[in-house]
Amino acid sequence: MTLWIISIVVLGYIVGCLHGSTIARWISGVNLKETGVKNAGASNAMIVLGKKYGALVALVDIGKGVLAVIIVRLLAEHFGLPADQITLLLFIAGAAVIFGHNFPFHMKFNGGKGTATVIGVLFAIDWWFGLAGLLLFILVALATDILVFGVIMLYITLLAMAIWLDGYWPILISLLLFLIAIWKHFENFRRIRNRTEPRIRASFKK
Numbered sequence: 001m002t003l004w005i006i007s008i009v010v011l012g013y014i015v016g017c018l019h020g021s022t023i024a025r026w027i028s029g030v031n032l033k034e035t036g037v038k039n040a041g042a043s044n045a046m047i048v049l050g051k052k053y054g055a056l057v058a059l060v061d062i063g064k065g066v067l068a069v070i071i072v073r074l075l076a077e078h079f080g081l082p083a084d085q086i087t088l089l090l091f092i093a094g095a096a097v098i099f100g101h102n103f104p105f106h107m108k109f110n111g112g113k114g115t116a117t118v119i120g121v122l123f124a125i126d127w128w129f130g131l132a133g134l135l136l137f138i139l140v141a142l143a144t145d146i147l148v149f150g151v152i153m154l155y156i157t158l159l160a161m162a163i164w165l166d167g168y169w170p171i172l173i174s175l176l177l178f179l180i181a182i183w184k185h186f187e188n189f190r191r192i193r194n195r196t197e198p199r200i201r202a203s204f205k206k
Helices: 004-016 022-028 042-049 051-078 084-102 115-126 125-145 147-164 168-184 188-193 200-204
Strands: none
Touching: 004 042, 004 051, 022 042, 022 051, 051 084, 051 115, 084 115, 084 147, 084 168, 084 188, 115 147, 125 147, 147 168, 147 188, 168 188, 168 200
8 A cells, every 4th residue: 555655646746747837838938937926827827828828727737637536546446446545545646746736846846726736636536526616616716706715615625525535534635735725825815915816807808
């Protein structure tokens, strides 16, 4: 089991380091780490480059979350691991790819904030929870016109899924990811307080 965990952490992290923002930079010539809110994620791509680039970055970052979890599920089921161990490995894979996105070595460990990737992880572990999380994310973000409030709903959904699956370690992993998300979005909360946080509707007009 230890070998499984180590392998999944390493491979998940590497997959997480493959950023949609890098592809956007190749196409547009714009480094998202140096403009806008200086974040290598879909939200900043939308703010700076418009909704088409935002969608491109989101699809890439969602896709890697899906890919990492599905590969682990297929391998674990192929080798006949027990259901509780598979659940744990799926959450480890999800956490590893989110860590890779948030702290990529090629960006001096300062990447995105994991929003699109956690959507992919949710769908890959349980598509019902993925759908619920995505709907809550969209509804809350649009209702408040502030993206970060929708993001919080994604991590609450991830925690709810861990509790539903009745796994001690998945719950701890989900709590850790939630705390990291709060920390990564600290600047967003500061801008909200100062009323300078970019609004969703303004970004969609680009």
